[in-house]
Amino acid sequence: MLLRYALKRALFSVPLLLGITLISFLVLHLAPGSPVSARGSLNPHISPESIRELRALYGLDKPLSTQYWDWLKRCAGFNFGDSFQDRQSVLSHILQALPATLLLNGVALLLVFGLGLPLGIFSAIRSGSPLDRAFTLSSFLAFSIPAFVLALFLQLVFGAWLGWFPISGFSSPWSMGQGWLAQAGDVLWHLVLPVWTTAFGAWVTVAQYMRNSTLEVLSQDYIRTAFAKGLGARRITLRHALPNALLPIITLLGLSVPGLVGGSFIIETIFAWPGMGRLGYEAAMNYDYPLVMGVVVMGAVLTVFGNLLADICYAVVDPRVRY
Amino acid sequence: METLLSLENLHVSFHTPQGDPEAVRGVSLELRAGETLGLVGESGCGKSLTALSLLGLLPPGATQTQDRLRFLDREWDRPTPEDWRSLRGREISIVFQEPFTSLNPVMRVGEQVAEVFRLHQGMARQAAWAASVEMLKKVGIPEAASRARQYPHQFSGGMRQRTLIAIALACKPRLLIADEPTTALDVTVQAQILKLLKRLKREMGLTLMLISHDLGLVAQMADRLAVMYAGEIVEMGDLQAVLGDPKHPYTRGLLACLPRLGAQGRLASLEGQVPEISYLPYGCAFHPRCAHAFKLCRRRDPELKEVEGRRVACHLYGSGE
Numbered sequence: 001m002l003l004r005y006a007l008k009r010a011l012f013s014v015p016l017l018l019g020i021t022l023i024s025f026l027v028l029h030l031a032p033g034s035p036v037s038a039r040g041s042l043n044p045h046i047s048p049e050s051i052r053e054l055r056a057l058y059g060l061d062k063p064l065s066t067q068y069w070d071w072l073k074r075c076a077g078f079n080f081g082d083s084f085q086d087r088q089s090v091l092s093h094i095l096q097a098l099p100a101t102l103l104l105n106g107v108a109l110l111l112v113f114g115l116g117l118p119l120g121i122f123s124a125i126r127s128g129s130p131l132d133r134a135f136t137l138s139s140f141l142a143f144s145i146p147a148f149v150l151a152l153f154l155q156l157v158f159g160a161w162l163g164w165f166p167i168s169g170f171s172s173p174w175s176m177g178q179g180w181l182a183q184a185g186d187v188l189w190h191l192v193l194p195v196w197t198t199a200f201g202a203w204v205t206v207a208q209y210m211r212n213s214t215l216e217v218l219s220q221d222y223i224r225t226a227f228a229k230g231l232g233a234r235r236i237t238l239r240h241a242l243p244n245a246l247l248p249i250i251t252l253l254g255l256s257v258p259g260l261v262g263g264s265f266i267i268e269t270i271f272a273w274p275g276m277g278r279l280g281y282e283a284a285m286n287y288d289y290p291l292v293m294g295v296v297v298m299g300a301v302l303t304v305f306g307n308l309l310a311d312i313c314y315a316v317v318d319p320r321v322r323y
Numbered sequence: 324m325e326t327l328l329s330l331e332n333l334h335v336s337f338h339t340p341q342g343d344p345e346a347v348r349g350v351s352l353e354l355r356a357g358e359t360l361g362l363v364g365e366s367g368c369g370k371s372l373t374a375l376s377l378l379g380l381l382p383p384g385a386t387q388t389q390d391r392l393r394f395l396d397r398e399w400d401r402p403t404p405e406d407w408r409s410l411r412g413r414e415i416s417i418v419f420q421e422p423f424t425s426l427n428p429v430m431r432v433g434e435q436v437a438e439v440f441r442l443h444q445g446m447a448r449q450a451a452w453a454a455s456v457e458m459l460k461k462v463g464i465p466e467a468a469s470r471a472r473q474y475p476h477q478f479s480g481g482m483r484q485r486t487l488i489a490i491a492l493a494c495k496p497r498l499l500i501a502d503e504p505t506t507a508l509d510v511t512v513q514a515q516i517l518k519l520l521k522r523l524k525r526e527m528g529l530t531l532m533l534i535s536h537d538l539g540l541v542a543q544m545a546d547r548l549a550v551m552y553a554g555e556i557v558e559m560g561d562l563q564a565v566l567g568d569p570k571h572p573y574t575r576g577l578l579a580c581l582p583r584l585g586a587q588g589r590l591a592s593l594e595g596q597v598p599e600i601s602y603l604p605y606g607c608a609f610h611p612r613c614a615h616a617f618k619l620c621r622r623r624d625p626e627l628k629e630v631e632g633r634r635v636a637c638h639l640y641g642s643g644e
Contacts, residue, residue, distance in 0.1 A: 221424040227380055228419075229490065230411035237456050243429050319474040320428060 006312050013304045020300040023294070025068050028292055035084050035287040036058065042303075046137045056288075058084060071293065080297070081290035083283075090294035093279060098261065100170055101268070101275030105260045107191060108198040112256075117249070121209025124245075127215055135211075139204040151197045151270045158193060165192045168272035194271040198264065202256075209252060211274065214245040247318055254310025257302040262295075327530050328377070329353040331391035335372045335554075338384050339601075344601040346385070347372050348554040351627070354498065359524065359531040361545030361562070363538050363577070365597050366422060369554040370534050377532075378415055379407035380503055395497065413443045416491035417602045420503035422484035426475035432486055433459065433471025439493040454493070462489045463519060475485065481512035485519065492523060499524070500532045504597070538577050542566060548573050553608035555624075560633020572613045572634045607638065615639055
């Protein structure tokens with residue numbers, strides 16, 4: 001029953017994915033400039049002959065529809081082509097960049113939910129207390145700071161002035177050849193500022209979301225029933241309020257899946273973090289069509305997958321959901 | 324008859340920035356073991372708050388004070404949270420008006436009943452589940468064993484109310500408060516639930532406090548009747564006496580509003596509205612709607628006094644000057 005529902009939902013997402021790739025493909029090719037112009041037009045000595053050869057090499061001389069069709073056919077065999085820049089396969093680029101992004105966003109996600117959910121629940125239970133008010137006020141402030149401002153601020157204060165954490169990069173050159181413990185510690189040390197930047201806004205969002213969700217549940221009639229049974233506040237919170245209050249959080253978790261693997265263009269670029277976000281950004285700057293498309297497809301698939309996962313979780317957790 | 328519960332001078336007030344208006348203003352009542360007391364009045368008259376006060380279940384922002392609360396030969400004048408918890412669900416239970424929203428939507432129905440057995444009788448998981456199925460059978464849930472594994476949304480309104488009654492009566496409490504138990508249900512289902520309450524009351528020797536805005540419904544069930552208006556009891560006595568010869572103008576008005584089969588003409592209605600608790604009229608709260616009001620009614624709030632075998636709060640029956 002559940003399996004059929006999952007399969008049906010997965011099948012329905014195929015046209016959606018096709019649409020996303022088509023639009024990305026068109027936008028990419030309609031954007032001014034091309035891989036050839038990036039390499040050729042700045043060079044006064046390049047002949048029209050060579051440009052034509054370059055275009056043929058990249059397959060850019062064919063009609064757009066043919067190019068898209070060819071790309072699609074290759075993708076069907078999980079072959080996303082080779083990067084224009086170094087002729088390495090797109091897949092190997094992605095596989096190289098993926099671990100760094102997974103690490104950064106995995107740690108951030110753990111922090112966001114690990115700290116955000118308890119804070120939200122606590123804030124709801126003590127709603128109206130000075131602590132709750134302080135949290136609500138500060139979360140609005142925190143929410144209005146854009147990531148790039150926060151990133152630069154952290155780099156300035158904790159990197160440049162205090163010198164506590166490295167400003168950018170994944171690891172220090174000196175850690176090469178050291179023991180694995182020293183290497184891991186070095187990476188963690190580099191991780192602090194980017195994780196902080198990534199988690200900050202999301203943490204506050206999750207906590208506020210959980211606070212409102214819990215507050216709403218606590219005012220429900222079935223909570224009054226639980227009190228009328230003689231149950232204690234702790235059991236009511238954990239057994240009756242929490243499972244209901246967590247339901248809307250599933251959506252939030254589903255929406256975090258693409259970020260987990262897709263990476264952030266801005267944060268990874270500012271911190272020179274060798275992940276998916278920076279890979280996509282650099283590919284775009286270099287008109288590396290296959291690489292950009294690879295990153296886009298990856299992101300699209302994960303977004304759809306995250307939503308699908310959230311819906312399936314709902315169906316499992318909430319008995320009222322029919323499928 | 325033995326007195327099960329006596330409450331003296333209950334006040335419930337709400338804390339607001341503009342002051343603390345009182346929604347219940349000095350209610351005193353007694354419940355005799357085994358009887359059914361009907362508490363009637365228009366919505367907003369404080370009857371539900373009075374009921375919630377007996378369980379310490381007032382909503383946030385509301386506070387209660389009472390001169391005396393005596394239950395089961397013990398004084399509970401200033402009950403602690405632990406006191407309340409030891410009473411709720413074990414000695415005093417309540418069934419609410421909203422069967423559709425009063426069950427936890429993501430917990431199995433049987434588990435919601437079993438929880439009470441585990442809490443108050445320390446039963447193990449399996450024993451509690453078995454007891455829960457038994458209890459569901461007792462309140463008339465068909466195929467209780469398989470139904471217990473379902474979730475509330477798979478139950479009809481009447482079945483949900485039966486489940487809530489099962490939760491309330493699981494630990495054989497002495498007192499059951501039924502706050503508008505049938506208001507949200509279809510008429511045919513209403514009759515079934517009332518029949519069930521009557522049967523369980525007899526079988527378990529319950530004392531019942533039945534709260535309703537529907538005088539006709541209460542008349543079918545109650546031994547004694549208390550009529551509330553604007554946070555006070557205005558008339559209280561044996562059902563037959565009060566219905567047969569109502570003394571308070573408000574009680575008369577309520578009775579006149581009851582539709583009768585074969586009656587001709589327009590249905591009578593009480594003029595005016597229940598006053599807001601922040602803007603209570605001076606003197607007797609009912610005087611602006613009362614056809615018999617005179618000078619004194621505008622000056623002084625009448626006290627409950629013994630009048631012909633029942634208690635009435637009205638200046639028409641001796642001002643006590």
